[in-house]
Every structure is written in C-alpha cells, then in structure tokens.
Amino acid sequence: MDEKTPLTLLGLGDMGTALARTWLAAGHPLTVWNRTAARAEPLAAEGARIAATAAEAVAANALIVACLLDDASVGSVLDGTDLSGKDLVNLTTTTPGRARDRARWAQERGARFLDGGIMAVPPMIGVPESGGHIFYSGSRGLLDDHRATLAVPTGVTYVGEDAGFAALHDVALLSAMTGMFAGMSHAYALIRNEDIALKDFALLLQGWLTTMAGSAVQTAVQLESGDYKSGVVSNLAMMVEGNATLLRTAEEQGVSPELLTPYMDLMSRLLADGSPDEGAAGVVDLLLRHD
Template structure:
C-alpha cells in the first residue's frame, strides 16, 4: 500500500507475553516506543532495547500518535481508555485485546462519540510467531487508519482488514479459534478410540495432521453453500455425510468412548 506511513510515536499498553512481543516488533521496526504495564518490572527488557516507560497509562495514552492495547479483557480496556477520552481525541487506537464482537462494537461507538479513530483486532498467532511469516492479524473498524498505519501493522504479521463493522475482526478471530478447538476435540476423541485397539495418540497425530491439512482445501468448496445456498450444489449429499458420522459414532460407542461430539456434528454438518 503505497500511501502507508509509519507512526512517529507508538504506545503499547499491556506487556504480557503477547504485548511484549508486539512491543519488541515495533522496536525492531525502528519506532519510538512508550510502554506501560500494571507491573512495571515487565518493561525492563524493553527499556534495554530503547523503549520508554510511562508512569501511568494516561501518560502512555497522551504521548503517542498510535496507541495499541493488549490487555486482559474489555473491562480493563475501558478502565484505561474512558478517563483519557479528551487526550485521545484525534488519535488512533488499536485494540488487540480479545473481546466479543458486541464488546468491540460498543467500544467503537464510544470512540466515535469522542472522535477517536479506532480499530479492533484479532491476533492469529502465539507470541513467538509475532513478526514471522505464519502470523497474521485481523483488523476492523477505521479503514482509513488501516491504510495509514499499514506499514506498522505488517511488523506483527500479515495485516488483514475484514470490514468496517467494529465487531468483524473479533468474529473472524473467534470463528477461526472455534474451528481450531473443534479440530482439537476431534483429535482427542479419535485418540481415545484408537487406544482401545492398541494404537497410540502419537501415531494418530502423524496420520491425522497431513490428512486434515489436505482437507482444509475443502473450505473453499463448502463456502458457496453458506454464502449462496440457493445455487449451491454439494459434491457430497447430506445422507452420505450423516451416514459417515453415524458410523463414527457407532465405533465410539463400541470402543467405550462414546461422546456427544458426533451428535453435534450430525446436527451441524449435513447442511454443508
């Protein structure tokens, strides 16, 4: 994006494992950085790399062109932003704290009322991945600010704007995590089943991982069935899918590892 510019001064509030990783990426990118954390000792490593430490969150919010929050929850975000509304007027805030879509929308309404340019974000990485090729971060809200600070955002990983609805990034984030946890649940159930035959979870992992990776290519095939269901013609009909899930469930019962998981799948997947 040729019209991207970097911030002159960035503040990061919250120096847990993820916040510290974000701050380190900004320092590596050559930015002037102010940090704040409720426990000041967590800033020591960043200070040695050139960061300045604010005595209060209000100080950190007031000095920066761009403010990035990576705090515990929505309540902690409100705790620090709301008293600083006047100081934040005209500034850009990116909230990378995990929240629900409606919490993000509510904060968006607050930001608009106080003339704060706000983006909400969802980090699709663990701290060690920040700045690496596999990391990406979802953003929604102020599209103009995404363009303006795109060069900064790319320091964390691929920056993906998903819409002006403030809740969009949170929804995409939680949808992806939901898919991940569903996959983990399937692996745990499958591991219990194969162990009843003398197999091991470790062996199953070596077989399941490449198969599931290959199956992710089916997402694009299933997507039209959700986006445009009236014109969608599935490759595999619902009866076939239901039969396959039913057989898996019978095997779970036979192995003594019966679970509600496959009943949930039976109610969910045939519609694809």
C-alpha cells in the same frame, strides 16, 4: 506516515511484550505502560520509554495500541485519559458486539478506532514466515496512515469498516479450530488403548484433516447459491447412516461420543426435514433458527 512512527503500547503480557520488542527492533520510538510496572522494566534496556501512568503513555503519542486482558480492562485503563485526536488500535481479544461498542466509545472521545484480532501466538510475532497475521476492522483512514507501523509485528488483513468484523473473523476461525480439536481428541481416544503408534497415526490424521479442509470452499459456494445438492459426493442420507458406525465404534472402544453427537443430531434433524440428497451445508441454517 514515516516508517518509524512513534507509538504507545498499553499492556505487556506475553503478546504485548512480543509486539513491543518487534517495534523496538525496527527502530520505532515506543512508550509502554503496564499495570504491573515490573514487566516494563526489561524493555527500558531495549529502548522503550516507560510511562508511570496510562494517561502519561496516551499523551506521549498519537498512535495508541492496547493489548490488555479484556474489554473491561480497556475501559478502565483509558477512562480519564485524553483521546482527542488519537488513533486507538485495540488488539485486546473481544467480541464483535463489544468491538462495535468500543468503536463508538472511542469516537465519542474524539479518537479514530481500529479493532484487531490477532491470529498468532507470541512466538510467531516478528517472524514473517510464521504465517501469523492480525485481522483489522474499523477506520480505514487509520489503517492507511499506519499500515507500515502495524505491519512490523505480523501481517495485516483488513476486513472492513464495521469495527466488529475483526473479532468476528477471529472468533469464527477459532470456533472452527475448536471443532477440529474436538474431532482430534475423539480420534485419539479411539486408539489410545490400542497397539497403535500415536506419532504414526498423527501423520495420517494431519494429512486427512488437511485434505478435508478443502470442503470449506464448497460449503461457501453452496451457502451463497442456495443449492445444497450441487457438487455433493457424500449426501446427508449416507453420512447419517455412517454416523451409526462411528457411534458403534465409540461404544466398542469405551469412548464417550459427547464431542460428536451435537453435530450428528443436527444432521439427523436435517435429514428428517427431507434433505437426503443434500450435503451437510444446511446445518448452518439449522444453527441460525431460533424456533
């Protein structure tokens, strides 16, 4: 496809506006629509064509990008528009199941579909060195045809034909991030009322978490092989014993352990099942059990 492929963008929140500006700066003819029309007006001065309705915006171009509030918004905005022959790229945050449903919905209306999970915040868009990227899944043909255009705002990472995989990768990584934030919050609570410089501690915390992140690869290897003992340095028996010290310290410091205890409880269950020489990879299997 031509580098300067024209496209339509539906949704001009902070992320949508950042996306719009990168495409305009790169010379792509861009038609935009937003439910609150005033948000679109500044982009007109930068070369965007403002559509009065979503249907008008969809009719303007073959490539349609949606960056809306939620999946329900995608349905309500696109209902009544003619998607036949269109290429629909949905960058709206969603779940894997809803992405798959939306893919079927789009295909029933004659459109190719690609779902995207944005691994960036608005200031990272249009900044190649920021490390941001978008997970894409769904129609490989659509991605192949429009890769150059989709790569303008940030990096492109294709994760498969299953339309739910982009959202799944997005949510899985965000879930890991949430767990990290929980651990950081507990750590700061432990030292909050002590004569310890928070900025100095922050550097130690950052370095420690960076080092420990390397264990993600070992966990993957163990899960794939089924050998949960290989490469274990701190076994489950040691870690569960160590948890008692973490909990006692929290008590001494007047800190609630509620961010830690769910994971610790799973480790204790795993140990009770007879896995003292294993690492903690078996916790994954416990999470998948429904008994």
